Amino acid sequence: MPGSKRQLSYWKFKLHEIIYEADTPAGKTFDIILFFVIIFSVILVMLESITSFDAKYHDYLFAAEWFVTILFTLEYIARIISIKNPSKYIFSFYGIIDLLATIPLYLSYFFAGTQVFLAIRALRLLRVFRILKLMRYLGEASQLGRALQASKVKIAVFIYTVLILSVILGTLMYLIEGADAGFTSIPKSIYWTIVTLTTVGYGDIAPQSDLGQVIAAVIMILGYGIIAVPTGIVTSEFTRQASLDKKVHSNTQVCPHCLEENHLEHSHFCHKCGSLLNE
Amino acid sequence: MPGSKRQLSYWKFKLHEIIYEADTPAGKTFDIILFFVIIFSVILVMLESITSFDAKYHDYLFAAEWFVTILFTLEYIARIISIKNPSKYIFSFYGIIDLLATIPLYLSYFFAGTQVFLAIRALRLLRVFRILKLMRYLGEASQLGRALQASKVKIAVFIYTVLILSVILGTLMYLIEGADAGFTSIPKSIYWTIVTLTTVGYGDIAPQSDLGQVIAAVIMILGYGIIAVPTGIVTSEFTRQASLDKKVHSNTQVCPHCLEENHLEHSHFCHKCGSLLNE
């Protein structure tokens, strides 16, 4: 029955359009519904974790959990059958997240402690960027991403330096303060150093001795100062990206005579050979 | 009586000048008095909230509250009668704030718990920008506002990313630490994650397990690092705004021949058509 086959492939095509694209009204509606189901599923996970709430409304939460799981399962199947090359989706970043967000309830019948996967549902929130058709937004974000990408090495060097600093200063504080002040081991001391260096400062562990407080003060001022470094890196990179974007804009004229390319936006004559430029 | 009518409209005009404008001595005096009454009303609300103070001086505070309320009422009525189109003022941002700042005491005779509106009085402090005739200041602030406006999308993407990060890391910490360490539910865990990520660090909840402290350290370094992102966004935008403003300054000459506008500050000849520029 080639007709029904063609009809099937028509339905696949239709399904693909709805699920993977967001330009048609149907696709848009699907994406918005999906977005709210994801939000709902994340809130559900949160509510389940509140003991008093779970005790009271356990049956409702359990039903809602099944509801979400079934919706996610149907969506996952639809995504697989509507795409030409299913393995491409299955092993993609979103494919793996979608699977892991779907299976916790199923797995809970076989294993204990599969709630860990529930946390993954939050990752599905990343879909919002696509759902809201944030082409423009993604453009902005990608400038952000590009800036971070370009300063990757500098950031790595920075983090490595911070870690070495934490190990050295943490060990020092362990030797000075000792177990009485809460610095019970070097790892705990390093933890404290990071808490202080990043200016978080819980106060669950705090130096008691005079020398310890002096070194703590040094660590704080250090931390207060070196926050300037990542900021400086990212800002300078941002500024560079912005000026690059601007350069590309002005770079539209080419001298017909000497082929010089880098003209100011309003130039009429080539700054290199003096020939008249075409608009 | 057309004369008394004209006199009335003259008074309206006079009142309008005093209340809405700040160029005349009378208008200036009105604005300064208003400013101090607003400050006084805000301090009053604060003092009422201090139980020991309120117990001692309740009658004085109550009288002062009536004094402020009557002044505000008179001002509100004056604002309405002196403007040509009252509804324009009533439904404006300041109009609504002025109303809400005036009515709490009246409402307290009908309903309980209307003190909430008292907090709105603080919003009246925004008037100070106008009162102090901060045209120049507003110019500066508007550059600030323009910079924030221009980087709105980037900031939204940033906040959204921080929120998703908080949900994921908060859930993770809930699974690792559990209720014993104060991570009693996922929402509370997310609250803790935000406290840590923003380097606030109250310390009312703090990780106890080794793994929890390792992840906490990662969150801290993350938070310490990603503060660079909004800073980079705003700074790069500020720098761009500043250079735009500079460009606008130089933009005073227009070529009399080709109407080209964007000349360098010292140009004497149009870079577009070679015509002599007027100074």
Place this chain on the structure above:
Amino acid sequence: MPGSKRQLSYWKFKLHEIIYEADTPAGKTFDIILFFVIIFSVILVMLESITSFDAKYHDYLFAAEWFVTILFTLEYIARIISIKNPSKYIFSFYGIIDLLATIPLYLSYFFAGTQVFLAIRALRLLRVFRILKLMRYLGEASQLGRALQASKVKIAVFIYTVLILSVILGTLMYLIEGADAGFTSIPKSIYWTIVTLTTVGYGDIAPQSDLGQVIAAVIMILGYGIIAVPTGIVTSEFTRQASLDKKVHSNTQVCPHCLEENHLEHSHFCHKCGSLLNE
């Protein structure tokens, strides 16, 4: 005796050179000794404040206090007699600080609680900038000062906005949390809001209710974000100052024909009249 008078004025001149200038070896030695006496006096004040230390070595500290006071007194007198116009020094910033740093011990015989003035000794540490002959350093610092000066208005608007925000959010938290969670009055609530907004986060007061924690999270993210504003202001101003300094450097060529000054560094022809430029 005109000779002795001339000799006296010679000594005054010599004294002035030693005390007020730092170019001669004697002046340098004086400044360095003064610097260490100031440091010593500040450490003295600190040691006196440690009860256990003061109980043990009270007599020594008291003697040292007299020693410092006498040195400061002699210096103050020398400064007055060696200057032509004493009142100019006496009412200058440093003159007032020097006096207030000298008198606490004398005053303690007449009044109680004059230790407050001892804190002013720390202000004398500002002399170090002059003492170390930090002309160059002051140049750098003045660039810093100029940047802050230029962005004064923007910073004032920023601080005013932060304060209004603190008043509004503090009042809100007072209404939500109430006295049980430590939010005993609106001023205390505002204090807590500032603690949170600036990401200090002591944790002595912390929200207990769910809604309170949600708003606290919003305040934190707000504070985490708006730290970008002063940074952006100062950085953009710094960059501008740096480019201004650079502009001045390139500004060495003057057109011999039209006297135009603002040429690019490598220009050979005047952009204004086309004349050949001299190097």
Place this chain on the structure above:
Amino acid sequence: MPGSKRQLSYWKFKLHEIIYEADTPAGKTFDIILFFVIIFSVILVMLESITSFDAKYHDYLFAAEWFVTILFTLEYIARIISIKNPSKYIFSFYGIIDLLATIPLYLSYFFAGTQVFLAIRALRLLRVFRILKLMRYLGEASQLGRALQASKVKIAVFIYTVLILSVILGTLMYLIEGADAGFTSIPKSIYWTIVTLTTVGYGDIAPQSDLGQVIAAVIMILGYGIIAVPTGIVTSEFTRQASLDKKVHSNTQVCPHCLEENHLEHSHFCHKCGSLLNE
């Protein structure tokens, strides 16, 4: 036996190549092994500091400690004998660290409390930059270092200002709050001020009085604001360094006539002598 001597010097040369260079496969392998031994030694120090862990596995840790010490000793000897001028290595930064990282176990037989040196092992982690052949990375880091170097004076002025501020405000808080609120001495008060100014905020000491909380709020806003200064310094320096680097990139043409080097990227004629430039 000149042959064996030559053979010896060949072995020395070979050893030098393996230890000091990282281009040959043998050198690379050596560096990677060394890196993991260093990491292992640092983890060892951490584990020893955890009392419960040390009690259980003391013998294993002690054996591993000897293992690491022997490896480090052999490496240290190899480094000395394979270099032409041993004293150059011995008194270099890494030479001293390597020695101090090797000897704690030996010293522990003579003195108590030599664990202090164990902390120095962490410093050996700095070798990773060389080990991973981070020429490129070091280039980036050196840009970072250059930026910090260039703004050294500004940063020193900034830190000095922060310290004076802390001394003054700390003394003030001591006078206001007194011993009851934990401000037991001026040094402790200064410690608290630094904790607050850097937005760390442990909360082990917190102001109790109304005036104290007002001043604390001022300190917080101050600290929140002046963090903009180091950030501004470093960022503006970064931007300058980046633009300098860009300038250097364009610096590929040299005038064949006057040897002038600093040409703009598109220049065809020397801006200094007018000679034609080679491409």
